[in-house]
Amino acid sequence: MVKAVVCGAAGGIGQPLSLLLKLNPIVTELALYDVVNAVGVAADLSHIASPAQVTGYLASQPDADKAFQGADIVVIPAGVPRKPGMTRDDLFVNAGICNTLANSIAKNAPNAFVLVISNPVNSTVPVFAEAFKKAGTYDPKKLFGVSHLDVVRASTFAATAIGKPGDADKYSIPVVGGHSGATILPLLSQAKPAIPEILNDKEKRDALVNRIQFGGDEVVKAKDGAGSATLSMAQAGVEFTNHVLDAVFGGKKGKIVQSYIDLGAEAGGEGIKKEIGSDLAFFSVNIELGPAGIEKILPIGQIDDAEKALLEAAVKELGPSIEKGVSFQPAPPKL
Ligand SMILES: NC(=O)c1ccc[n+]([C@@H]2O[C@H](COP(=O)([O-])OP(=O)(O)OC[C@H]3O[C@@H](n4cnc5c(N)ncnc54)[C@H](O)[C@@H]3O)[C@@H](O)[C@H]2O)c1
Ligand SMILES: O=C(O)C[C@H](O)C(=O)O
Numbered sequence: 001m002v003k004a005v006v007c008g009a010a011g012g013i014g015q016p017l018s019l020l021l022k023l024n025p026i027v028t029e030l031a032l033y034d035v036v037n038a039v040g041v042a043a044d045l046s047h048i049a050s051p052a053q054v055t056g057y058l059a060s061q062p063d064a065d066k067a068f069q070g071a072d073i074v075v076i077p078a079g080v081p082r083k084p085g086m087t088r089d090d091l092f093v094n095a096g097i098c099n100t101l102a103n104s105i106a107k108n109a110p111n112a113f114v115l116v117i118s119n120p121v122n123s124t125v126p127v128f129a130e131a132f133k134k135a136g137t138y139d140p141k142k143l144f145g146v147s148h149l150d151v152v153r154a155s156t157f158a159a160t161a162i163g164k165p166g167d168a169d170k171y172s173i174p175v176v177g178g179h180s181g182a183t184i185l186p187l188l189s190q191a192k193p194a195i196p197e198i199l200n201d202k203e204k205r206d207a208l209v210n211r212i213q214f215g216g217d218e219v220v221k222a223k224d225g226a227g228s229a230t231l232s233m234a235q236a237g238v239e240f241t242n243h244v245l246d247a248v249f250g251g252k253k254g255k256i257v258q259s260y261i262d263l264g265a266e267a268g269g270e271g272i273k274k275e276i277g278s279d280l281a282f283f284s285v286n287i288e289l290g291p292a293g294i295e296k297i298l299p300i301g302q303i304d305d306a307e308k309a310l311l312e313a314a315v316k317e318l319g320p321s322i323e324k325g326v327s328f329q330p331a332p333p334k335l
Contacts, residue, residue, distance in 0.1 A: 002249050003029040004241075005071045005109075007101050008078025009056070010037035012230030013117060013237065017077060018045055018054075020238035026245045027052040033067040034078070035059045068108035072249070075146075075241055076101060077117040079124075081228040082220050088120040088180045092324065098124045099330045102131030110137035113244055113293055114144070117237055121145045121179040122318055125260055125282055126325030141293040144244065145260025147184075147284045149229065149236040150175040153215040154186045161198055161208045171195070174258055175212065176284050176300055177314040178321065184213045185314045189304045205306065247289035260284040261294060268297030275300050278315045282322050 004021055008014045009032035018032055022045050030045070030052040032038045042056025057067035068074065078101060079094030098118055105112055118124050125145035132138035154173035159165050172192045177185035186209055188199060198204050211218075219229040240259070246252040263269030263283055273279050286298040303311065 001028045002026050002073070002245065003031065003071045004052075004245075005031045005033060005067055005074040005112075007033045007074060007076045008118070010034040010041050011077060012081065012227050013077035013233045015041055016231055016234035017075065017237050017241075019048075020234060021075070021241065022048050022050055022052050022054060024238070024242055024245065025051050026242075026249055029070075030054045031067040031071065032056045033059065033064070065104065065108050068104050068112075071105070071109035071112045073113045073115065073241065073244065074101075074105055074109065075115045075117065075237065077233070077237065079118040081230075082119070082216070083225050083227075084220055086220075088122070088216075089321065089324075091119045092123060094118050094120075094124060095127045095325065095328045096330060098127045099131050099328065102128045103135065106132055106135035106137045110135075111139075111142075113142045113248060115146050115237075115241055115244065116144065117146045117233065119179075120321060121147060121260055122183060122282070122321035123325035123328070125262075126322050127328050129262055129282075130326055130328065139293075140262035140265035141295075143262060143265075144240075144293075145179065145282070145284065146237055146240050147175065147179040147258060147260045148240040149233050150179060150184050150186070150212060150215070150284075151258055152232065152236045152239070154212050157208060157211045157215065158188070158191060158195055158198065161204060161211075162195060174286060176258055176286070177311070178282075178284060178318045179260060180321070181213055181317070182310075183314045183318045183321070185307065185310050186212045187300070187303060187307060189307060190301065199304075209310065243289055244293070247295075248291055248293065253288075253290045253295070255289045256286055256298065257289060258284050259287055259294075261287060261297070263297070265294045265297060268299075271299055272297060276311060276315055278319070280315060280318055280322060281326070283318070 039056035
């Protein structure tokens with residue numbers, strides 16, 4: 001029996017993500033939570049013939065805590081998306097929402113795996129960590145910042161740059177660092193299969209790195225005020241969630257993914273700090289998934305000079321974003 005919760009389930013990401021989770025037979029209970037329309041979306045999804053039993057909860061309901069009770073995994077695409085001209089940092093208003101959700105999870109599902117999609121991920125993941133620490137429920141091996149859309153984009157954009165757009169799913173490119181602009185560090189030198197036609201052409205390489213780092217802006221611009229990536233994020237989100245579900249509940253060990261995590265999460269974090277030459281508390285790294293969540297933090301490995309320069313820029317920009325999340329003070333409750 002596996003209970004999954006989607007917070008922000010009525011939103012642009014939340015609805016398709018909930019649909020895709022409803023289709024995963026590992027999930028037997030799916031609770032949809034939002035401040036609007038969660039009950040309607042749940043009624044709609046509940047007609048699909050798959051094992052998950054769907055329930056919907058509005059945050060204003062007196063029994064809204066039930067959404068979280070007994071949850072094994074909570075996926076969080078709640079909060080405001082970008083409009084043209086905004087940076088992800090401008091979405092720090094979402095910190096308050098994240099803190100509230102973290103408190104509900106700590107109270108009702110202290111052992112749940114928590115996957116954070118809400119932006120700015122570089123800051124909201126530290127907000128969750130701090131709230132869990134205050135509640136005494138923090139297990140860093142169970143907290144994941146979802147940066148998987150960057151990995152998906154890297155494959156798609158690399159295949160396109162090479163002139164083989166139909167082969168997107170054949171390219172695997174690790175993306176480490178953070179989830180915003182210069183903090184997004186695609187490791188093109190580690191691409192599988194190798195992409196010498198890009199690596200040996202500075203102009204093409206710079207263009208590809210830039211497209212991966214600023215892929216989110218493409219969608220924000222194209223949607224022209226109607227939000228940011230939702231459908232590609234739902235697909236990336238479910239892909240990542242399913243990897244965690246497979247590792248924790250499906251007995252499939254050993255999957256390696258990248259996620260923005262607490263470097264204190266498990267032996268290996270200190271090694272990353274040496275590799276990146278900084279004691280940043282959070283970074284997106286290669287992790288091996290297993291029954292406990294983050295089973296191992298794996299080295300970044302060999303990177304070339306161009307990537308070393310990008311790493312320096314990423315580390316510089318990440319520090320203040322992490323600090324902002326760590327030092328976030330929720331507004332006192334209204335009396
Ligand atoms: N990590 C990533 O790669 C990535 C990718 C795309 C978008 N995002 C982020 O995901 C978030 C959601 O994006 P979206 O396009 O789905 O936005 P959206 O506005 O369409 O949906 C957000 C949903 O959150 C709900 N919500 C607001 N406050 C809530 C609360 N306290 N509890 C529960 N639900 C609440 C809203 O009612 C809404 O239904 C944004 O912050 C966006 O920037 C992250
Ligand atoms: O770009 C955004 O604001 C949303 C998301 O972080 C993305 O990368 O698409």
